[in-house]
Amino acid sequence: xxxQSPPEMPPADLPxxxxxxxxxxxxYLMNRIMGRYNASLREEMAGLGLTTPKMRALAVLSVxxxxxxxxxxxxxxxxxxxxxxxxxxxxxEGLIRREADATDSRATRVFITEAGRAAFETLWPxxxxxxxxxxxxxxxxxxxxxVGTLQKMLTNIRKHEI
Amino acid sequence: xxxQSPPEMPPADLPxxxxxxxxxxxxYLMNRIMGRYNASLREEMAGLGLTTPKMRALAVLSVxxxxxxxxxxxxxxxxxxxxxxxxxxxxxEGLIRREADATDSRATRVFITEAGRAAFETLWPxxxxxxxxxxxxxxxxxxxxxVGTLQKMLTNIRKHEI
DNA sequence: CAGTGATATTTGCAAATGCATTTAAATCTG
DNA sequence: CAGATTTAAATGCATTTGCAAATATCACTG
Numbered sequence: 001x002x003x004q005s006p007p008e009m010p011p012a013d014l015p016x017x018x019x020x021x022x023x024x025x026x027x028y029l030m031n032r033i034m035g036r037y038n039a040s041l042r043e044e045m046a047g048l049g050l051t052t053p054k055m056r057a058l059a060v061l062s063v064x065x066x067x068x069x070x071x072x073x074x075x076x077x078x079x080x081x082x083x084x085x086x087x088x089x090x091x092x093e094g095l096i097r098r099e100a101d102a103t104d105s106r107a108t109r110v111f112i113t114e115a116g117r118a119a120f121e122t123l124w125p126x127x128x129x130x131x132x133x134x135x136x137x138x139x140x141x142x143x144x145x146x147v148g149t150l151q152k153m154l155t156n157i158r159k160h161e162i
Numbered sequence: 163x164x165x166q167s168p169p170e171m172p173p174a175d176l177p178x179x180x181x182x183x184x185x186x187x188x189x190y191l192m193n194r195i196m197g198r199y200n201a202s203l204r205e206e207m208a209g210l211g212l213t214t215p216k217m218r219a220l221a222v223l224s225v226x227x228x229x230x231x232x233x234x235x236x237x238x239x240x241x242x243x244x245x246x247x248x249x250x251x252x253x254x255e256g257l258i259r260r261e262a263d264a265t266d267s268r269a270t271r272v273f274i275t276e277a278g279r280a281a282f283e284t285l286w287p288x289x290x291x292x293x294x295x296x297x298x299x300x301x302x303x304x305x306x307x308x309v310g311t312l313q314k315m316l317t318n319i320r321k322h323e324i
Numbered sequence: 325c326a327g328t329g330a331t332a333t334t335t336g337c338a339a340a341t342g343c344a345t346t347t348a349a350a351t352c353t354g
Numbered sequence: 355c356a357g358a359t360t361t362a363a364a365t366g367c368a369t370t371t372g373c374a375a376a377t378a379t380c381a382c383t384g
Contacts, residue, residue, distance in 0.1 A: 014290050018225045029312040030196050035239035036319045063180045077197035084330045106362040129178050136318050146311045150191040156298045157198045233368045268332040
């Protein structure tokens, strides 16, 4: 692939972060908001031995039936190696079950158990409550517009997968 | 404070995550999106010895002049102990400078140096580019509505501070 | 104004993380 | 179909993280 243009085209004249302002820069706001959302969930659930990777895996598995581990890693937003170890714990605690894929013997599918569903039942109200706090005072139409934009953004940033 | 109601009022009848759907649940989408945003930035900047906490501190310091360390921790969305160590590195590299607060000798203020600004100059185009990718195909009015909602959410989830 | 409690930052240390590698199995290629 | 390449998951290991404790200083209270 030949490329006529210089290796790194310097941006003509990028607006500066100071000009935009931190609180008008969407990624900054999203990191602030999710930082607190995740921190409060983590604090609330730490007593139950639920770490962030374990919570996320359970939440996804409550909705998606028997994904491959690499798929679960993407859905859960957890590094695959970290997820592998979180699944070890969840399996030991009887909350999930690994099962060899029927047609590809390299692959493993993950299933939530009844105990896992029960654990998620105690987790979900906390997630839901944190969600409600986030959206307090924001009307329904604004909420759905917001989610619509998020969905576009997700398709934008996906590499190609899932 | 006496409380007539049971310790944990069980939610009347909470909609389940499966009913809502993962891709309609805003915190899930936001974690997915920011997971990739942060990961791509981290990968791009790892070669320059810039970790996520260091990048975030530099970004905030490029905009906010001489915050206290605990303030910087909030703005940067980094645990204070982690930030303390990130600042050690940034100071060693000459990118920031710690300065004792004038009136409170417990407190430390942090300033970005010229070298720090230069480092942020190389960082910012990557942030800006990742931002552009996120918002590709999303019209200006939708973008600003989105940011408006984020700002409301930030005030909702703040504990009380900053 | 001494004593108690709160606040700012750093640091010790165990646990968690992520990169790179390994192992195993599938797929592609000549 | 043998050999090379890719893919799935687990693991070794060095680094990073975050909690809790330590240190230092300030603010409040009687």
